[in-house]
Amino acid sequence: MPLPTIGFAGMTHLGLNSAVAGAERGFEMVCFDLDKNTIEELLSGHPPVEEPDLKELMVKHKDRIRFTSNIEELANCDVVYVAPDIPTDDMGQSDLTVVNELLQAVDDALPISSVLVVLSQVPPGFSRGLNLREGRSYYYQVETLIFGRAIERALYPERYIIGCADPSKPLEASYEAFLSAHECPLLPMRYESAELAKISINCCLVASVSVANTLAELCENIGADWSEIVPALKLDRRIGQYSYLSPGLGISGGNLERDLTTVCEFSDKFGTDSGIVKAWIANSRYRKDWVLRLLHQEVFSFLENPKFAVLGLSYKENTHSTKNSPSLALLKYLKDFEVAVHDPVVSANVLPNLDLRQVEEPVETCDGADVLIIMTPWPIYRNLKPSDLLKSMRTKMIIDPYRVLGGGACRVAGARYFTLGVNDL
Amino acid sequence: MLTHEFSLKQKPKRVVLIGAKGFIGQVLHRQLVGQEIETLALTSSDVDLTAAGAAKRLADIFDEQDCVIMLAALTPDRGRDIATFQANLVIAESVCEALRRQPVAHVIYMSSDAVYSMATTRISEQTPAAPDDLYGLMHRTRELMFKQVGAAPLAILRSTMVAGVGDTHNSYGPNRFRRQAKEQGFIQLGGKGEETRDHIYSEDVAALVIEIIQRRSSGLLNAVTGKSYSFHEVANLVSERARKPVTVKTSERTTQITHRSFDTTATNKAFPGFTFMQLPDALNLILEQEPI
Numbered sequence: 001m002p003l004p005t006i007g008f009a010g011m012t013h014l015g016l017n018s019a020v021a022g023a024e025r026g027f028e029m030v031c032f033d034l035d036k037n038t039i040e041e042l043l044s045g046h047p048p049v050e051e052p053d054l055k056e057l058m059v060k061h062k063d064r065i066r067f068t069s070n071i072e073e074l075a076n077c078d079v080v081y082v083a084p085d086i087p088t089d090d091m092g093q094s095d096l097t098v099v100n101e102l103l104q105a106v107d108d109a110l111p112i113s114s115v116l117v118v119l120s121q122v123p124p125g126f127s128r129g130l131n132l133r134e135g136r137s138y139y140y141q142v143e144t145l146i147f148g149r150a151i152e153r154a155l156y157p158e159r160y161i162i163g164c165a166d167p168s169k170p171l172e173a174s175y176e177a178f179l180s181a182h183e184c185p186l187l188p189m190r191y192e193s194a195e196l197a198k199i200s201i202n203c204c205l206v207a208s209v210s211v212a213n214t215l216a217e218l219c220e221n222i223g224a225d226w227s228e229i230v231p232a233l234k235l236d237r238r239i240g241q242y243s244y245l246s247p248g249l250g251i252s253g254g255n256l257e258r259d260l261t262t263v264c265e266f267s268d269k270f271g272t273d274s275g276i277v278k279a280w281i282a283n284s285r286y287r288k289d290w291v292l293r294l295l296h297q298e299v300f301s302f303l304e305n306p307k308f309a310v311l312g313l314s315y316k317e318n319t320h321s322t323k324n325s326p327s328l329a330l331l332k333y334l335k336d337f338e339v340a341v342h343d344p345v346v347s348a349n350v351l352p353n354l355d356l357r358q359v360e361e362p363v364e365t366c367d368g369a370d371v372l373i374i375m376t377p378w379p380i381y382r383n384l385k386p387s388d389l390l391k392s393m394r395t396k397m398i399i400d401p402y403r404v405l406g407g408g409a410c411r412v413a414g415a416r417y418f419t420l421g422v423n424d425l
Numbered sequence: 426m427l428t429h430e431f432s433l434k435q436k437p438k439r440v441v442l443i444g445a446k447g448f449i450g451q452v453l454h455r456q457l458v459g460q461e462i463e464t465l466a467l468t469s470s471d472v473d474l475t476a477a478g479a480a481k482r483l484a485d486i487f488d489e490q491d492c493v494i495m496l497a498a499l500t501p502d503r504g505r506d507i508a509t510f511q512a513n514l515v516i517a518e519s520v521c522e523a524l525r526r527q528p529v530a531h532v533i534y535m536s537s538d539a540v541y542s543m544a545t546t547r548i549s550e551q552t553p554a555a556p557d558d559l560y561g562l563m564h565r566t567r568e569l570m571f572k573q574v575g576a577a578p579l580a581i582l583r584s585t586m587v588a589g590v591g592d593t594h595n596s597y598g599p600n601r602f603r604r605q606a607k608e609q610g611f612i613q614l615g616g617k618g619e620e621t622r623d624h625i626y627s628e629d630v631a632a633l634v635i636e637i638i639q640r641r642s643s644g645l646l647n648a649v650t651g652k653s654y655s656f657h658e659v660a661n662l663v664s665e666r667a668r669k670p671v672t673v674k675t676s677e678r679t680t681q682i683t684h685r686s687f688d689t690t691a692t693n694k695a696f697p698g699f700t701f702m703q704l705p706d707a708l709n710l711i712l713e714q715e716p717i
Contacts, residue, residue, distance in 0.1 A: 282551060289690045293651075296693045301700045333694055 226421025312376020589627025
């Protein structure tokens with residue numbers, strides 16, 4: 001059987017990175033988006049999202065990837081993934097309008113022999129409720145996107161979770177050929193199970209993060225160091241080496257919050273106790289304000305008109321995304337102060353109502369600052385020397401939640417140093 | 426969480442203080458006068474809120490531009506029984522009815538952290554109210570009564586234990602410890618005084634209310650410092666500041682140990698420049714004025 005041609009509808013973070021990874025795996029890819037500007041940018045080599053290796057692979061496989069805003073070109077594909085962004089509101093609720101409209105358009109444009117797959121995250125019950133053309137093969141595939149590691153995850157998935165109308169029937173040959181090329185287990189299951197599997201995975205992640213955040217705060221108060229405890233947990237087979245055990249500033253990004261909201265809504269509907277999930281949400285909101293609480297405790301009571309240097313605007317490293325970014329949440333509360341910011345990718349214009357001074361080099365943010373706050377652990381910040389940062393600071397205080405610089409080096413350089421999970425002043 | 430109607434502070438046309446003779450009322454009245462905010466200080470001798478016709482008399486006093494602050498309550502030292510509970514509801518009913526008759530520009534209700542269950546440790550404004558006794562239930566009920574009136578932006582301030590000069594409540598904590606130390610030369614703890622509680626300085630509570638007045642804020646805020654001390658620590662703080670020797674006595678514990686600590690993030694966000702005096706500093710000021 002010749003290699004199937006794969007289509008992607010929606011040049012989103014998920015769609016673009018998945019498509020480029022498919023090309024790296026040797027497949028011919030047709031990449032469609034309704035927005036002509038997006039396609040033109042992609043044709044000129046400028047992806048709308050930031051990801052390691054993305055631009056390089058786009059160049060490497062330019063002969064294998066066809067970008068188009070003409071939906072009819074998808075008709076030549078054996079399998080077409082539909083992967084628009086599913087926006088969520090402030091309450092974590094999904095707006096499914098876009099995916100429904102795109103699905104309808106793609107269903108109409110494809111021959112009935114082509115397989116349709118939704119890759120965007122949808123709530124339980126979505127797939128079974130679709131009204132596609134009679135005879136259309138449709139699957140829901142759980143996406144495994146991680147911002148900042150999107151290409152890596154698309155190239156080397158640990159498994160594929162595939163929602164099927166009837167999991168006892170074999171997968172369509174063209175679809176199975178594409179999935180099998182990734183050499184990982186295939187887990188066909190009914191639509192509803194796949195839809196809930198994604199949410200289940202995220203709930204387990206949030207549980208680990210909430211444990212880390214809660215116990216790390218205890219460390220900050222009782223003299224323990226969370227970083228010393230983590231290896232003990234990673235060696236426990238019941239918890240494991242890949243557990244999310246790093247303390248952070250709450251849950252960010254938007255996707256985990258969406259799943260927590262979905263679980264609460266279904267639990268309310270069916271009378272299931274979702275107290276633990278609501279506690280995770282509360283824990284996340286509480287931890288997001290760690291820096292703000294610290295500033296009130298250690299800065300505002302002692303310094304008049306403190307000046308701040310903030311490194312990082314994106315919600316985590318290696319991504320342009322700022323959705324639910326702890327950095328942006330903090331900056332809104334520093335609006336009355338002088339703040340210099342730096343981010344390798346994100347512009348300070350994302351906060352148009354704030355008077356932020358954006359600088360080119362991380363070290364420049366510290367000019368005349370009292371407090372340096374590293375809000376995103378971008379890899380480039382790990383190379384900064386505390387002595388260089390402190391040189392032009394007035395009050396030498398560093399708040400480094402993610403231990404980017406490390407307490408030892410900062411204290412040797414003469415800084416007061418604060419991080420998550422330990423109080424070793 | 427509070428939302429502010431005014432982004433910059435504005436003096437209200439007039440503040441009507443209901444319960445001006447009480448412990449907090451007096452401090453607040455003095456601070457309002459100090460800031461040259463026109464204030465009408467009402468006490469029970471001006472309007473008896475338990476009497477028939479109280480609502481009409483109060484409504485005749487209110488003006489549509491007033492900021493009304495409701496402090497009047499029979500405090501726990503007057504009893505935590507059913508009669509006190511009902512009397513407090515009658516008092517609130519009179520004020521609510523007056524507000525129905527004559528709407529005002531802003532209402533502030535001084536509630537209590539007793540609306541939270543004692544079983545809850547870390548408390549924020551998101552913590553569900555679940556009072557354990559009639560006093561807490563009274564405040565929660567009154568909060569709902571004022572919400573139901575809905576005639577003006579309403580701010581509810583849930584205050585933790587207040588320490589300050591001139592307190593008459595004699596509730597377990599700094600104020601009773603001072604009194605005991607002065608009169609008896611010792612401080613009697615329940616058990617070893619292991620429970621931790623937040624204590625806020627009376628001047629800070631009043632200052633926080635004035636912030637809320639001037640921004641015409643509405644919503645819910647806990648009036649707390651975020652720092653909890655055990656009663657044993659509080660007793661030691663008092664005895665260390667006494668001019669004569671004071672013994673701290675422990676006893677056999679008869680009740681379960683419960684701790685309380687509060688998250689002040691909502692206050693920090695609502696009033697970024699506001700700082701609380703910590704208990705040791707507050708006790709220094711209190712004992713300068715009321716030495717033992």
